Amino acid sequence: MLLFFARTATALAQPVPMVDTPYSGPFAPARHLTLMIPNPNPESSLKGLLTRAAVARLDSPGWLRVTGADRVRWLNGMVTNSIQALAPGQGCYNFFLNAQGRIQADATAFLLEDSILLETDRHRVGALVVLLDHFIIMDDVELAPIGQPGDPTGERHGILIAGPNSASVLAHLGLPVETLGSLERRLATWQDSPIELIHAHSPLVPRYELWLNSETGAASLTAALLATGACKASSADVEQLRILEGTPLYGTDIRDKELPQETDQTRALHFAKGCYLGQEIVERIRSRGNVHRTFSGFKLTGELPPAGAALTSEEKPVGELTSVARINLPSGPIQLALGYIRREALDRATPIQYPGGTATPMQLPFPI
Numbered sequence: 001m002l003l004f005f006a007r008t009a010t011a012l013a014q015p016v017p018m019v020d021t022p023y024s025g026p027f028a029p030a031r032h033l034t035l036m037i038p039n040p041n042p043e044s045s046l047k048g049l050l051t052r053a054a055v056a057r058l059d060s061p062g063w064l065r066v067t068g069a070d071r072v073r074w075l076n077g078m079v080t081n082s083i084q085a086l087a088p089g090q091g092c093y094n095f096f097l098n099a100q101g102r103i104q105a106d107a108t109a110f111l112l113e114d115s116i117l118l119e120t121d122r123h124r125v126g127a128l129v130v131l132l133d134h135f136i137i138m139d140d141v142e143l144a145p146i147g148q149p150g151d152p153t154g155e156r157h158g159i160l161i162a163g164p165n166s167a168s169v170l171a172h173l174g175l176p177v178e179t180l181g182s183l184e185r186r187l188a189t190w191q192d193s194p195i196e197l198i199h200a201h202s203p204l205v206p207r208y209e210l211w212l213n214s215e216t217g218a219a220s221l222t223a224a225l226l227a228t229g230a231c232k233a234s235s236a237d238v239e240q241l242r243i244l245e246g247t248p249l250y251g252t253d254i255r256d257k258e259l260p261q262e263t264d265q266t267r268a269l270h271f272a273k274g275c276y277l278g279q280e281i282v283e284r285i286r287s288r289g290n291v292h293r294t295f296s297g298f299k300l301t302g303e304l305p306p307a308g309a310a311l312t313s314e315e316k317p318v319g320e321l322t323s324v325a326r327i328n329l330p331s332g333p334i335q336l337a338l339g340y341i342r343r344e345a346l347d348r349a350t351p352i353q354y355p356g357g358t359a360t361p362m363q364l365p366f367p368i
Contacts, residue, residue: 045237047330050205050244050368053165054233055225058158058209062122062148064107064129067115068141075109075116078135080260080282082273086111091183093201093268095260096131101281103258104131106250106268110185110198117146117185121250135277157218159210160238161225166206170197172228173221177208193217201267204245204365240327243336246297246364252307253295253322253338261285262340264295264364293319293342297364300324300335302357309354311341318345321354329368336366 048054066075076083079094086092091110095103105128107120120128125145132143147156161169167178175188180199188195196211212218226232248254254263260282261269271286285291296319304326311319319341326335341361345352352359 045231045233046240046328048231049163049233049237049241050330051164053161053163053169053225053230054237055222055230056160056162056233056235056238057222058160058211059235060121061119061158061209062125063146063156064118064120064125065115065144065146066118066141067144068139070139070141071116072111074136074139074141076273077276078132079107079109079276080269080278081109082270083109083111083116084273085270088113089185090181091185091198092270093183093265095265095268096128097260097276097278097282098256099278101259101278101285102256103250103254103260103263104256106254108183108201110183122148124251154213155215157212157215159212159218159222159225160200160207160233161210161230162202162207162233162238162241163205163230165229166208169225169228169230170208173224175210180208190221191217193221195221201247203247204241204368240325243323243325243338244327244366244368246338246366248295248338249323259285259291261291262293262295290343292344293340294346296339296341296346297362297366298337298339298352298359299362299366300337300354300357300359302354304335305337305354305356307337311339311345311359312353313345313348313350318342318352321359331368338364 045054072083079096081092081094083092088111091108093108094106096105096107098104105120105124107118107128110117110119129143129145146153149155170177173190175190175195175197177197177199180186180197182199183201184199186197188197193212193214198209198211200207200209210221212221242249248263248265269282271283298321305321305324307321307324309321310317311321319339321337321339323338326333337359341352346361352361
């Protein structure tokens with residue numbers, strides 16, 4: 001799919017609209033998430049992720065390939081991190097901003113010899129293409145979604161293996177990853193099938209993504225991982241791990257009204273890379289030293305609230321909960337949440353309430 005257009009400079013000067021109120025357009029984010037998914041044996045599979053190694057299907061990621069002679073320079077001017085600093089095989093996490101500095105999308109970019117791969121939520125690939133295509137003017141850049149069923153360039157079937165023993169399980173199958181740095185990608189072969197190995201963001205336990213172009217090959221590799229000592233994890237287990245890690249999810253914890261520094265995801269920002277869309281706002285916040293609210297974890301005491309519940313202190317609104325879960329840890333059940341809170345409420349250390357209970361701010365990732 002060729003998306004190479006010559007447009008006028010006037011189009012480039014037009015900012016992507018900032019929307020702070022709910023809407024149903026193509027960039028409308030998913031709303032808050034309360035995790036209450038039944039699990040017949042919730043402790044064992046989550047315990048596998050935290051103490052051993054567990055395997056789950058990767059159904060949520062989608063992929064976009066960026067090609068063309070100007071791909072590195074152009075994409076570097078579109079994202080908050082430094083694409084030009086990457087070596088082939090390396091990756092970085094990025095935000096896409098509008099002219100007002102609000103986050104419109106996120107993606108992990110991996111530099112290849114002949115292209116750049118963007119990994120994002122599969123439901124947002126089309127919207128990301130629309131967003132980026134708006135800024136291809138006289139650039140030699142092509143964008144193409146890849147890996148979907150029926151894709152003539154090949155499908156992509158993903159497996160997640162996570163937990164302290166993940167590297168040893170993979171090594172037993174002839175897939176060594178111990179030298180693979182964070183957000184690095186490497187090609188390997190298993191039973192004559194090509195595999196992409198990715199060391200994913202791992203704030204709590206090691207996470208690795210395995211990508212194959214065959215559903216049969218993915219099923220065979222999954223069976224081999226389970227036979228080698230990994231256990232099976234559900235999507236609910238993986239979501240609980242995300243909350244324990246404190247990793248915000250775009251569309252749930254990060255919406256199109258958030259500023260980058262409010263999310264506390266400094267891994268997405270590079271302050272010496274040069275100009276990009278929305279940079280002026282990001283730099284202004286950095287020079288002033290702070291934002292008024294920040295992303296945080298919370299331990300909940302009381303009823304389990306719905307996500308989106310307001311936080312108050314001394315009867316004044318101070319924040320909101322965006323992801324909420326009751327998690328059965330090996331040490332016992334606990335209620336946790338992710339969300340935003342005003343910094344002055346943190347500084348005063350006054351009690352924080354939500355309808356039905358008390359929220360205690362905690363550093364992320366959560367201690368387990």
